[in-house]
Amino acid sequence: MSFLLPQFLWGLLGLIPLAVVYLIKVHPVRKKTSAWFLWQGIFQEHRAASFLQKLRDWLSLLLMALAFIFMVLSLAQPVLRDGASASRLVLIVDNSLSMQADGRLDAAQRAAREWVRSLPAGGRAAIFTLSGELISETGFTASRRELMHGLDRVAANDVTFNPSALSHFGRDGAMAEQQRILLFSDGCFAGELPESIELVKVGEPKDNVGLSAFDVRRIPGESNPLGVFFRVFSGAADSVEVDAVLAHGNADNIQRVIPLTLQPGLNDPVTLTLIDGAPGKWFLELEIDDALSADNHAFAFVPEPDPVRVAVRAPETHIFWQLCVESFGEGLNGLLMSNDDPHLELYRGQVAAGSAERLAVFAPEGESPFWKGVSGETEEAAIRVVLPTHPLMRFANLDGLVVNGVRQIEPPEQAVVLAETDSGIPLIYKTTKTFTTEDTEAQRNDSGGTASVNSVPSSEAGGEKLPSSRTAYVLNFDPALNHFFLHPQFPVLVWSLASELMELEGEPPASYRAGGAIFTHTDGRVGPLTEFGFHEIVSGAATQTVACSTAPETEIGLDNSALTVGDHVRSTGFPLSEWFLAAALLLLTLEFVLYHRRKVG
Incomplete structure (x- = not known):
């Protein structure tokens, strides 16, 4: 046992004057009397009871001394070595997926409440929860009421426990000496805890079955069937x-209903092909009643195809462009040949005044806002890539390829040159042109009062809207020469142009792990998904549906039998100072009652 305020132990010196008061003998005043025989009987009774009177005096002194000692000990704040003796106490409650099983979270909250009750007077504590990240429920406070309310707010979620979130507790040695950190958990997680973390184990091993993986994807083909995978x-x-x-x-x-015979551990994957599979929400459920129900359900979302409409403005070589575009026609954002409201236009030669907002120009000719001038005879040259890390070059391996139709060209000042010839002639560059109201009016006049209807409007002239800016890739070579149309890199280049201009990304996962990605929710919150199921997410100016499900084997297994906790992790229950104060008040009450009943002196 130790004391937080040992200076109050000097108060035990107050026992000396207390004992002196009881030990002082009171001598009666002598008086003369002529009727001695009347007092003789009284003195005989007094001598008979003198021994009991002395016992009553000593009993009163004992009760008062004990009460005084207990009050001094209460002021000195005694604590046991295994109690909440640090100046600051950090209580971390595991609220991950596995804590939903078998009342484990309730057990963790009860254990944490015992530590709050054992907090000494003046001691401070803080409540945290931990699943994917460490979240503060209360700041450091001496108020047990606030700490209890913080524990009441703890709720389980479907996120996997992340022990690395505790790593900063092990880096500050000075802080570790001033505070005690307790983690209330079932121990169903992978990874090691910092040495400064004391684990309070809750829950017993349980048999459980759960889904550890679930995916639904389109399979390339004529009908785009769906492939289903789960484990x-x-x-x-x-x-x-x-x-x-x-x-x-x-x-x-x-x-579908798929009967399974599961062996202990991670079972082999199950795959299905659904010829008539449709996009939308997909559900997978294991029909079993076990310790944890949340991991028996999995969710996946397959979005509707949203092809990129591509218009080709090259009549002489249209068939080559069409074959190229159709080769990338599958998938979520496949390419689709269409002259109706195109997203992207591919030009060979002259660019029309009312072009789309995004375009790629091969073998540029004439005048255009996307170059200052084109001159000279065509020549053959090898491509030298100067920005190999640019997204356009991610899949297209163009370095060293020989192309024809190269001419002298002067890009705009803000253009980004990606490739050039050995002599420095730009071969591939990207540029964005911003148009003013006067520019859009001039475009209207040049194009006979028409404009591309798919453009994003910001200027108006004559009741029709034109884009405020256009982005173009200019490729200073002619794919119709030296049969570059037939080169395997040509369709890859066209796809890369469409992908980079339209800012296309790969098909998103059909299902996300809880806590594994950050999203903007429709209510304005920014953070990870913490519950299994379907969620509406803000993506730019649009709202999309995403699914959240499945957990790792450490959360599903619910086997914490190998986890042992040292005996030193133990709560003291009620604070010793308050026990001593209660005992002192009880002794004072007892002495008061006995005194008035003439049982003590």
Whole structure:
């Protein structure tokens, strides 16, 4: 035992005057009397009771001394070595997925409340929760009421426990000496804890089965069938038979029922091909009643195809462009030949005045805002890539390729040159032209009062809207010469142009792990997904649906039998100072009652 305020122990010296008061003998005043026989009987009774009177005096002194000692000990704030003896106490409650099983979170909250009750007077504590990240529920405070309210606010989520979020606790040695850090967890996580973290284990091992992976994807082909992939982990000691139910749209629209015989551990993947699979929400459920129900459900979302409409402005070589575009016609953002409201235009030669907002120009000719001038005879040259890390060059391997139709060209000042010849003639560059109201009016006059209807409007002239800016790639060579159309890199180059101009990304995951990605929610919150299911997410100016599901084997297994906790992690229950104060008040009350009943002196 030690004392937080040992200076108050000097108060024990007050026992000396207390004992002196009780030990002082009171001598009666002598008086003469002529009727001695009347007092003789009284003195005989007094001598008979003198021994009991002395015991009553000593009992009163004992009660008062004990009460005084207990009050001094209460002021000195005694603590045990294994109690909440640090100046600051950090209580971290694990609220990850596995804590939903078998009342583990409730047990962790009860254990944390015991530590709050054992907090000494003047001691300060803080409540945190930890699943994917460390979140503060309360600041450091001495108010037990506030700490209890912080524990009441702790709720479980579906995020995996992340022990690396505690790493900063192990880096500050001076801070570790001034505070005690307790983690209330079932121990179902991978990774090591910092040495400064004391683990308070809750929960017992349980048999459980759960989905560890689920994915639904389009498979390239004429009908774009869907491929389904999932994997199941079993924490049971024996084999388990279970049905996996696959549904579309809602959980009641069942598409397949797959009987499974699960072996202990991570089972082999299950794959399906759905010829008539449709985009939208997909559900997978394991029909089993086990310790944790959340991991028996998985969700995936397949978005509707949104092809990029491409218009080709090269009549002489149209067939080559068409084959190139159609070769990338599959997938979420495949290319689609269309002259109706195109997203992207591919030019060979002269650029029309009312072009789309995004365009690529091969073998430029004439006048255009995308170059200052083109001159000279065509020549043959090798491509030298000067920006190999640019997104356009991610898949297109153009360095060293020989092209024809190269001419002298002067790019705009703000152009970014990606490739050039050995003599420094620009071969590929990107430029953006911003148009004023006068520019758009001139475009209207040059194009006979027409404009591309797909452009993003910001200026108006004569009731029709024109784009305020256009982005173009200028490729200073002619793919029709030296049969570059037939080179394997040509369709890759066209796809790269479309992908970079339209800012296309790969098809998003059908399902995200809880806590694994940061999103902007429709209510304005920015953060990870913390619950399994479908969520509406803001993506730019649009709102899209994403799915969240599946957990790693450490969360599904619920086996914490290998985890041992030292005996030093133990709460003192109620603070010792308050026990001593209660005992002092009880002794004072007892002495008061006995005194008035003439049982003590």
